[in-house]
Amino acid sequence: MASKAPKPDLATLPKKAEARALNFFYGAKQALKNISLPVYDRRVTALIGPSGCGKSTFLRCFNRMHDLYPGNRYEGEIRFFPDDLNLLGADVDPIEVRMRLAMVFQKPNPFPKSIFENVAYGLRVRGVNQRSVLVDKVEEALKGAALWNEVKDRLDEQANNLSGGQQQRLCIARALASEPEMLLFDEPTSALDPIATASIEELIHQLKDKVTILIVTHNMQQAARVSDFTAYMYLGDLIEFGWTDDVFFRPKNKQTEDYITGRFG
Amino acid sequence: MPGAAANFDLAAARATIAAQKKRDLAFAALGLGALSVCFATFVALFVDMVIDGSGRLSSDFFSNFASRRPEQAGILAAWVGTLVVMVVTAAVAVPVGVASGIYLEEYAPRNKLTALIEININNLAGVPSIVYGLLALGMFVHTFGLGASVLTAGLTLGLLILPIVIVSTREAIRAVPGMIREAAYALGATRWQMVRHHVLPYSMPGILTGVIIGLSRAIGETAPIVTIGAVTFIAFLPPAPVTAAAPFVSFEWLMSPFTAMPIQIFNWTSRPETAFQQNASAAALVLVVMTLAMNALAIWLRFRLRRNLKW
Ligand SMILES: Nc1ncnc2c1ncn2[C@@H]1O[C@H](COP(=O)(O)OP(=O)(O)OP(=O)(O)O)[C@@H](O)[C@H]1O
Ligand SMILES: [Mg+2]
Numbered sequence: 001m002a003s004k005a006p007k008p009d010l011a012t013l014p015k016k017a018e019a020r021a022l023n024f025f026y027g028a029k030q031a032l033k034n035i036s037l038p039v040y041d042r043r044v045t046a047l048i049g050p051s052g053c054g055k056s057t058f059l060r061c062f063n064r065m066h067d068l069y070p071g072n073r074y075e076g077e078i079r080f081f082p083d084d085l086n087l088l089g090a091d092v093d094p095i096e097v098r099m100r101l102a103m104v105f106q107k108p109n110p111f112p113k114s115i116f117e118n119v120a121y122g123l124r125v126r127g128v129n130q131r132s133v134l135v136d137k138v139e140e141a142l143k144g145a146a147l148w149n150e151v152k153d154r155l156d157e158q159a160n161n162l163s164g165g166q167q168q169r170l171c172i173a174r175a176l177a178s179e180p181e182m183l184l185f186d187e188p189t190s191a192l193d194p195i196a197t198a199s200i201e202e203l204i205h206q207l208k209d210k211v212t213i214l215i216v217t218h219n220m221q222q223a224a225r226v227s228d229f230t231a232y233m234y235l236g237d238l239i240e241f242g243w244t245d246d247v248f249f250r251p252k253n254k255q256t257e258d259y260i261t262g263r264f265g
Numbered sequence: 266m267p268g269a270a271a272n273f274d275l276a277a278a279r280a281t282i283a284a285q286k287k288r289d290l291a292f293a294a295l296g297l298g299a300l301s302v303c304f305a306t307f308v309a310l311f312v313d314m315v316i317d318g319s320g321r322l323s324s325d326f327f328s329n330f331a332s333r334r335p336e337q338a339g340i341l342a343a344w345v346g347t348l349v350v351m352v353v354t355a356a357v358a359v360p361v362g363v364a365s366g367i368y369l370e371e372y373a374p375r376n377k378l379t380a381l382i383e384i385n386i387n388n389l390a391g392v393p394s395i396v397y398g399l400l401a402l403g404m405f406v407h408t409f410g411l412g413a414s415v416l417t418a419g420l421t422l423g424l425l426i427l428p429i430v431i432v433s434t435r436e437a438i439r440a441v442p443g444m445i446r447e448a449a450y451a452l453g454a455t456r457w458q459m460v461r462h463h464v465l466p467y468s469m470p471g472i473l474t475g476v477i478i479g480l481s482r483a484i485g486e487t488a489p490i491v492t493i494g495a496v497t498f499i500a501f502l503p504p505a506p507v508t509a510a511a512p513f514v515s516f517e518w519l520m521s522p523f524t525a526m527p528i529q530i531f532n533w534t535s536r537p538e539t540a541f542q543q544n545a546s547a548a549a550l551v552l553v554v555m556t557l558a559m560n561a562l563a564i565w566l567r568f569r570l571r572r573n574l575k576w
Contacts, residue, residue, distance in 0.1 A: 068450060070375065099453035109444040112467060112574045121462075122452040160575040174452065 007243055010144050014041040014183055015081055021189045022055055022088075023075035024066070031057045033236045034076075037088065039182070041081070044204060044213045045140035046227035048220065050121065050259065055216040059184050062087060063101045064094035064213065097125065102175035103184040107191050108167035110159035110174075115151050118159045118170055122178035137177050145173035165196025172203065176211075182208065184216040189222065201226050220263045224248055232256045289293035311553070318546030326547060330500045331529065335540030341547050343501045343529035346415070347555075349503055349518060350525055353419020353484050358430050359476055361423070366434025366472075371460055390428035397425045398492025406493055412418060413494035415503055416519040421489050426479030433475020470570035475561035481556045487527035497532045499524045526552045 001091055024032035039045050039211045047055045057066075060198040064087065066216060067071040080088040080100070082244040086161040087097050101189045102122070110118050117124075118207045137156070140158065142148040151162070159170055164227065168188060184202075189197040204213060217223050223230055230247040232255075240256040252255040296449045329339025365386075401421035411417045413549035441464050449459045503521035507513055526548060 039397065051409045063451060065451065068447070095453050097454060098451055103451040105444065107444065109442075110446065111445060111463065121449070121454075124462075125449075125452055125458055128409075158573055160573075163302045171448075174448075178452070236562065 009036075013043075015039065015079075016041040017081065017087070017214075018079045019058075019061075019076070020079060021076040022058075022061065022078065024054075024061060025073040026057075027071040030191050032061070035233075035238045037231055037238055037241055039212060039214055040229060042208055042210070042212055043228040044208050044226050045229040045231065046213075046223040047214065047216045047231050047233060048218075048223050048259075049233035051218075052235075054236045055233055055238075056186050058233070059103075059186055059214060059216055062182070062184055063098045064088070065103070067094045083150075091255040099178065100180060100216055101182045101184060102178070102180035103189050104168070104175050104186070104234065105235060106187040107160050108164060108171050110162070110170050111168050112158065112160055115159050115162070115170060116155040117132045119173045119177050121174060126178065141177035142170075142205070144176045145169045146199060146206075149244050162198070165192050165199060168192060168196065168200060169203065172200070176207075182210065182212040185217075186219060187214065187216050190218060197222070200206075220248075220260065233257065234259075278490060314546045314550045314553070317543050318550045321543050321547035322550070325543075331498055331524075331532075335538055336543055338533075338541075338544055340526065340551065341530055342502065343526045343548065344551065345502050346495075346499075346523035347525045349415050350418045350422065350490075350523065351480055351484060353519070354422040354426065355476065355480060355574070357420055357423025357425050358479060360477075362427050362430025362476075363434050363472060365427075366431045366438060367460060367464070369431070370435050370438040371456065371464065386428050386431055390432065393488075394425055395488040395492060396484050397421055398489030400424075401489060401493050406433075410522065413496065413522055415523045416521045417493050418490050418523065418525070420497060422483040422486060422495060425486065425489060427481050429479040429482065430475050433478070434468070434472050437441075437471025437475070438464055440471065441467050446568050467574055470567045470574070473570070474563045474567050477559050477566075479539075481559040481563075484556060484559070485527055485552060487531060490525055490528060491531075495528055496522050497523055497528055 013219075015038050019035050019037045019039075022032055022035040023030060035058065047058060049055055060066055061074060062078060066074070073087045077089070079085070080087050082217060087101075097123075111121065113121075116134075117137055118133045119141050123134060123137055128137075137157060139148060139152075142151060147166060150166060151170075161166065162170060168191075172183075172188075189200050192200065201222060203214070207213060208228075215223075215226065219228075227244045229242065230244040231238055232247060232251075232253075234255060238252045240251060242252075248260055251260060279451045310513055325337075326339045327344065329337060330341050331343075332338040369379065369383065373382075384390055398421065401417060401424075405411045405417040405420055406413060411420075445463055445467070446459060449463050454462070499522060503518035503523060504515060506515060508515045530545050530548045531551065533548065536542070
């Protein structure tokens with residue numbers, strides 16, 4: 001949890017994004033119901049809730065991943081600041097959205113290419129091919145993901161040869177390389193051991209100075225450790241949202257309390 | 266539970282098990298027998314070819330044209346013809362087949378029209394090759410006036426193996442995990458960038474395997490090229506693709522008449538003299554070795570290219 005200092009007034013806190021009356025449908029099946037949720041600028045917001053409640057679905061609305069599959073439908077909007085763009089707008093190109101919001105997946109998914117090419121890919125997609133620029137950006141991103149020291153002598157090796165934890169940090173570096181404004185994490189440590197998990201959590205701590213983070217996690221301790229805000233979801237509804245310590249220790253809703261005491265206490 | 270034990274007739278159960286085990290054994294024996302018949306047949310054919318033909322295998326056999334005198338006859342025109350036809354076949358089937366496979370897998374909307382096209386492609390793979398020959402005779406030879414040329418044969422065999430290339434391309438593409446696609450899209454890749462940078466390179470081993478399997482089918486095809494009117498006796502090679510004078514490349518070889526290995530073999534087998542039969546065996550041996558070599562190449566390529574593909 002962030003700090004013991006008095007918490008700033010939410011009304012004055014700048015927002016990076018805000019879901020407004022968001023509904024989402026997989027074909028006829030509604031997976032998100034009227035969700036309104038602010039994501040504060042350069043803060044970590046955790047999404048918690050039982051399996052199948054719609055956490056991943058919500059996260060994947062932000063970078064329009066649902067557009068890749070037929071039959072999916074959004075209603076409502078996700079406002080993105082400072083330009084007050086509706087990420088879900090029909091006139092907004094999902095490619096552009098994905099360039100501004102990067103995603104890290106549950107299972108590390110490096111490309112079967114070299115470590116260097118993995119990290120450089122986001123830049124290559126943007127048409128950056130100048131070697132000197134790529135070299136600098138790749139180094140910066142790998143340092144940002146606390147992986148540089150482990151891989152600096154083997155950048156041309158296959159990424160699949162790295163350990164699971166290293167692969168996940170590589171995926172974070174890949175996401176960081178093109179300087180996204182917001183990072184979306186979907187259970188980034190669920191496939192990792194406790195030590196690798198601790199290093200990713202440490203990394204999230206460092207990253208939040210520069211970038212807004214929205215993270216889905218099944219691990220209550222993790223939510224408590226890394227996040228400033230927590231949202232509790234249940235069956236597609238947003239049940240409670242607030243400062244993480246409030247949600248964990250002074251939940252307003254009985255359902256939230258039951259879930260957290262069941263999983264945490 | 267003593268009650269349960271009393272109801273359980275151990276002797277009867279053992280009898281049932283013993284009877285089932287006999288059936289198991291019977292099936293294994295039957296399967297092994299069937300397999301042995303296949304294998305023995307292949308070995309017998311191969312050994313027979315080697316015995317009959319190996320005496321004729323010499324460098325002259327590869328560098329002589331066909332001749333009325335069996336001891337002077339060779340397969341020069343046939344193997345060169347087969348080679349150039351295969352080049353054209355691959356040049357037709359690879360781009361068209363791979364593009365179709367990518368389109369169907371990555372771009373085509375899932376609707377009735379796509380389903381219809383898919384059914385058609387799967388059925389095309391089963392159309393007898395002579396039908397392709399008839400189609401080619403009407404279309405390439407007569408309508409387009411391409412004659413019984415290398416180009417006509419390549420186009421015909423290219424069409425013939427197109428379904429194989431399309432199907433194997435699609436299977437290879439489908440094997441690329443969704444996770445990898447999502448990783449690329451999430452970084453802002455367009456569909457074409459995703460295909461070009463990921464799907465295509467990662468499915469290359471499977472695509473190449475399909476292409477080579479297709480070519481090794483095409484190399485032995487006789488019916489379609491007989492149908493289009495390939496000559497059975499020819500004493501010159503197609504003109505060289507490179508020339509001494511500008512522009513240094515020539516495509517005249519495409520329009521050249523040709524013969525091919527299976528035609529040469531067929532021609533020699535139909536002669537009464539035993540010496541020609543030996544020539545046929547020797548040529549058949551060369552053809553079989555060519556096919557096996559292509560299959561070996563496919564296996565090696567797949568092994569080499571898949572080494573780095575782990576997900
Ligand atoms: N592609 C899909 N088509 C139809 N329904 C889906 C699809 N993906 C998810 N769902 C459904 O939508 C609901 C929300 O799923 P989602 O994956 O967002 O849950 P989650 O909270 O991330 O769960 P978990 O913690 O298990 O990852 C579930 O009921 C799920 O079955
Ligand atoms: Mg999920």
